[in-house]
Amino acid sequence: MSKSLSLLSKRAGKINPQSVEDYVSMGGFSALKKALTMEKMEIINEMLDANLLGRGGAAYPAGKKWKQLYNIEGEPKYIVCNADEGEPGTFKDKLLLKDDPMSIIEGMIIAGYVFNSQDGYIYIRGEYRIIQEKFKESLEACEKAGYLGDNICNSGYSFRIHVVSGAGAYVCGENSGLLNSIESKTGRPRVKPPHLAEVGLFSKPTLVNNVESFADVPLIVEMGGKAFAELGSEGDGGSKLVSICGNSVNRKVVEVGLGHVTLRDLIYDEEFGGGIADGKELKFYHLGGQSGPIGFPEQLDTPYTAKALKKEGLSVGSGALVVLDEDMCIIDYLLKVCEFFIHESCGKCTPCREGNRHVHNILTKFAKGTATEEDFERLERLSATMALASSCGLGQAACTALDSCLKHRRAEFEAHMRGECPVCFPKDKEGK
Amino acid sequence: MLKHFSDEEILAVVEENGACKENLLAILLKLQDLSPQNYIDERTANLVADRVGLSHVQMYDILTFYAMLETKPRGKYVIEVCNSAPCYASKSDRVVAVLEKELGIKVGETTPDGLFSVQYMPCNGYCDIGPVIRVQGRTHGNLTEEKIKEIIQNLRNA
Numbered sequence: 001m002s003k004s005l006s007l008l009s010k011r012a013g014k015i016n017p018q019s020v021e022d023y024v025s026m027g028g029f030s031a032l033k034k035a036l037t038m039e040k041m042e043i044i045n046e047m048l049d050a051n052l053l054g055r056g057g058a059a060y061p062a063g064k065k066w067k068q069l070y071n072i073e074g075e076p077k078y079i080v081c082n083a084d085e086g087e088p089g090t091f092k093d094k095l096l097l098k099d100d101p102m103s104i105i106e107g108m109i110i111a112g113y114v115f116n117s118q119d120g121y122i123y124i125r126g127e128y129r130i131i132q133e134k135f136k137e138s139l140e141a142c143e144k145a146g147y148l149g150d151n152i153c154n155s156g157y158s159f160r161i162h163v164v165s166g167a168g169a170y171v172c173g174e175n176s177g178l179l180n181s182i183e184s185k186t187g188r189p190r191v192k193p194p195h196l197a198e199v200g201l202f203s204k205p206t207l208v209n210n211v212e213s214f215a216d217v218p219l220i221v222e223m224g225g226k227a228f229a230e231l232g233s234e235g236d237g238g239s240k241l242v243s244i245c246g247n248s249v250n251r252k253v254v255e256v257g258l259g260h261v262t263l264r265d266l267i268y269d270e271e272f273g274g275g276i277a278d279g280k281e282l283k284f285y286h287l288g289g290q291s292g293p294i295g296f297p298e299q300l301d302t303p304y305t306a307k308a309l310k311k312e313g314l315s316v317g318s319g320a321l322v323v324l325d326e327d328m329c330i331i332d333y334l335l336k337v338c339e340f341f342i343h344e345s346c347g348k349c350t351p352c353r354e355g356n357r358h359v360h361n362i363l364t365k366f367a368k369g370t371a372t373e374e375d376f377e378r379l380e381r382l383s384a385t386m387a388l389a390s391s392c393g394l395g396q397a398a399c400t401a402l403d404s405c406l407k408h409r410r411a412e413f414e415a416h417m418r419g420e421c422p423v424c425f426p427k428d429k430e431g432k
Numbered sequence: 433m434l435k436h437f438s439d440e441e442i443l444a445v446v447e448e449n450g451a452c453k454e455n456l457l458a459i460l461l462k463l464q465d466l467s468p469q470n471y472i473d474e475r476t477a478n479l480v481a482d483r484v485g486l487s488h489v490q491m492y493d494i495l496t497f498y499a500m501l502e503t504k505p506r507g508k509y510v511i512e513v514c515n516s517a518p519c520y521a522s523k524s525d526r527v528v529a530v531l532e533k534e535l536g537i538k539v540g541e542t543t544p545d546g547l548f549s550v551q552y553m554p555c556n557g558y559c560d561i562g563p564v565i566r567v568q569g570r571t572h573g574n575l576t577e578e579k580i581k582e583i584i585q586n587l588r589n590a
Contacts, residue, residue, distance in 0.1 A: 088516035088555035121454070126461060126500045127556040129569055165458040168500030170554060184453035184486065186497040245559035246521040252560055290517065322518045322559070336517045340554060346497075 004271050005231065005239040008215055009255045012099035018137045020145040023102040029147055031218035035110045036155040038221075043114050044070055047217075049225025051237030053306060056082055056173070056210030057288060057318040058393065063225075069115060069197045069207050078201040079111045079120035080208045082178055086125060086170040087289025088340065089320035092241035093211035095253045097124065097131050100215070101138040105161060107214030109148065110221060111207055112159040119160055121201065123178050126167040136163050170344035174392050175208040177346070188346045189392035212241055212319070233259025236306040240319055242266060246285075247325040249274030258316070259305030263295060266304060267323055280325035284409075288317015290337050291397035294404040313404060329423035330405050330412050331367050338363060341398040352395025355386040359399065369419035376413070379406065434467050434476050442476055446483050453484050456494070460501055465569070469505040470549070477503075499554070507542040507549035509587050512566045516555035522562035530580045531565075547588070 015022035023029065035043055048063035069077065081104060085093040096104055108120045124132045139161055142148040150158045164182050172178045172187035179201045181187035200206020216238055220228045229237035236258045244266065245251040254272050256265075267273040267285065276282050285295050293314045295302075302312050309315050324333065341356045362379050365371040383399035383406075390396045406413070412421070419425055434442060445466065449459045459480060464472055472495055481491035495501050513519075513528055528550075532538055535548050542549040558564045561573025565583070572583055 085557055086555065089518040089559050090555075091557040091559055094557050125557075126457065126498070127553075127566075129461065132458075162454065164454050165461065167457040167461055167498035168553070169498050181457070182454055184456040184484070184494070185490075186493050188497075243559065245518050245562065251562075286517065322521065324521055328521060333517060333520075336515075336520050340516055343499075343554060 002271060003256065003261050003265055003269060005255045005257050007219055007231070007239050007255065008103070008212065008241055009095065009100075009253070011103070012095055015100070017099050017101050018134060018141055020102070020141050020147065023100075027222075028102055028218075029106055029153075031221040032106050032109055032147065033153055035113060035221050036153055036157065040070070040114045043110065043221065046220050046225035050216075050220045050228040051225075051232065051235055052213065052216055052220065052228070053236055053316075054210055055212035055216070055240070055319065057087060057291070059306060059316065062209060062213050062216075065197070065207065065209070066111075066114065068195075069205060072197055072205045074198075074205045075116075076119065076204055077115040077117045078204055078206040079108050079115065079117050080175075080179065080182070080201060080206055081108055081120065081122040081211060081214050082173065082175060082208055083122050083124040083128070083211045084166050084173040084178055085128075085211070085318075086173045087291065087318040087320055089245055089286065089322040090243050090289050090318040091245075092243045092253045092319050094128065094131065095241065096211055096215050097128065097135060101135050102142060103215040103218060104211055105138065105142055105148065107209075107217035108161055109152065109159050110217050111209070111214065113157055115205075115207060118158060119162065121162050121164055121182055123164045123166060123172070123182055125172075126165050129165065132163055132165055139163070169346075170340075171346045171392070171394050174394060177392070178208065179206065186346075188348050189394075191391070231257045233257075233303070233305045234307060236316075240304075240316065242272075242304075242319050242321055244273045244321045244323065246322040247277050247280065247328075248323040249277050256304065259303045259308065261304050262301050263304060263321075264300040266321055267300070273321070273323060276323065276325050278325075280327065282323065283326050283328055284324050284330065284333075284405075286322040286324070286401060287320065288315055289320045290340050291393070291400055292317035292320065294401045294408075296408050313407070327423060329421055330409055331363060331416050331421070332424065334402055334405060335360065335363050335367060337401050338398075341394070345394060345398075349389075349391035349395060351386045351389040352391070352398065355382055355390070355395065356398055358382055359386075359402065363402075366413055366416045367424065369416060369425070371413075371417050373417075376406070376410075434463065434473060437466070437476075439475075439479055442479050443483060446480055451483055453486070456480070456484055456486075457498065457501075459484075460495070464501060468508060469546070470507070470510050471502040471505050473503075505542075506551075508547050509567055510549045510551065512551055512553035513539070514555055514558075514562065514564050514566075515552040518555065518559040519562040519564060524563035526577075527563045527565060527575050527580060530577050531584075534581060534584055548584075
């Protein structure tokens with residue numbers, strides 16, 4: 001029996017993404033029509049029942065976020081979609097943006113209706129510029145068909161969506177950095193509180209949700225929050241798009257019910273990862289992007305859902321699953337992760353700006369075989385300091401992967417101290 | 433540099449892309465595309481800043497903050513190689529080696545004829561076809577040595 005689901009991804013590849021007619025023929029906009037007849041609090045209650053954990057990576061309960069904003073006074077309220085998908089290994093939002101953009105649009109309109117917003121913004125990363133243009137075409141088509149713009153579906157409610165481009169900055173995926181970027185400032189995150197629900201875009205109350213979270217909204221309205229929750233498991237409702245890549249046989253986006261598959265299924269099942277390419281062995285896997293934890297073969301039987309993963313020190317994060325085979329040295333890999341954070345740190349706060357550089361220096365010592373026992377302590381202290389004292393999620397999570405490896409693969413670090421690593425110091429092969 | 437563009441022509445591009453602050457990054461990316469050397473020069477930056485209502489120093493802050501924007505001249509074709517971990521797992525270091533050999537330059541440099549620059553970029557979301565490079569906004573994936581040579585040849589002939 002197939003373990004994959006086809007709800008969020010049901011239209012992808014089957015319709016012309018810029019055709020309202022195609023979208024409607026496969027169930028599109030029926031949730032919007034239903035929502036326009038519902039009480040606003042009713043919709044929020046469905047969102048609460050759905051147990052939807054935000055799909056951007058932080059897993060904040062979406063229903064709770066909606067309810068908080070609902071209770072905040074002030075007008076106008078803005079709806080913002082975070083389409084700055086930048087976690088390396090993550091390309092699941094791209095699938096929706098490219099192949100089913102109207103599901104995102106529909107979710108945003110429903111959110112707009114709940115908060116009586118007039119304007120929504122979708123911030124799409126600069127790297128997806130071709131997708132931005134197509135997305136604008138989709139918006140125009142929706143407006144023409146009366147689903148967007150003035151007097152949506154003759155309900156008297158009006159809403160517009162504006163496309164804003166990024167220009168290559170991972171830190172803009174942080175919601176407050178993203179809002180700064182829309183306001184034509186540098187995308188450095190803000191100091192919180194105040195929270196974005198109170199002081200958001202243009203200092204007004206604002207809802208920021210991820211692409212996939214918005215695409216989930218029509219599903220929730222249509223099937224009801226409880227039914228949506230049951231697609232997942234305890235406290236972690238719905239289906240989830242997972243982008244599998246790296247050294248797996250298949251590299252693609254799949255959809256699964258949260259808690260209904262294990263990590264082993266995702267990596268080895270034919271319909272998902274399909275195992276390790278070129279007949280190699282699995283060495284480790286990186287979940288949820290560079291800021292996520294690393295898992296090892298002995299944890300493969302963990303169900304893919306928040307609670308079970310947390311028990312193992314793992315998480316869903318952005319939905320990335322990067323598979324690494326026996327040819328990848330852990331130290332070498334962590335250096336790559338660290339280089340990424342050095343490049344992407346906005347430089348505002350010291351723990352992140354300097355911490356990442358120090359981590360890199362120490363990891364380089366391990367890579368060269370010149371590290372000492374004291375370097376373990378230094379790494380652990382650095383990691384703890386960065387997690388505690390960095391200003392935003394970027395610095396706080398930069399050492400998550402390092403922590404997993406120090407916890408589960410200390411032996412590989414120790415071997416490196418002795419100049420022993422089958423990948424980096426091969427005895428009979430040419431070095432890397 | 434947009435030296436072949438008059439002030440009016442530059443401002444026309446700003447208008448076409450919606451002359452307001454929230455469209456700033458889209459405007460700058462568009463102008464950079466039009467520049468034969470793939471960068472935003474000072475005159476262009478100041479013109480845009482004045483038009484959308486930013487100070488020149490704010491504009492410089494923005495230009496140097498975002499990785500896709502550049503304030504110094506580059507080659508006509510900027511070849512960007514993804515150096516994030518997923519592409520690295522798909523052997524992006526071999527792509528770099530082929531590019532460096534074919535073009536005779538290191539990452540971060542421009543060929544003497546001004547045709548090619550090679551630089552790194554962070555993950556651009558095409559991990560399903562890694563290793564990838566991006567040239568002129570287009571992403572090429574599943575790269576082999578032959579494929580890279582072909583892309584370079586096609587650009588030389590263009």
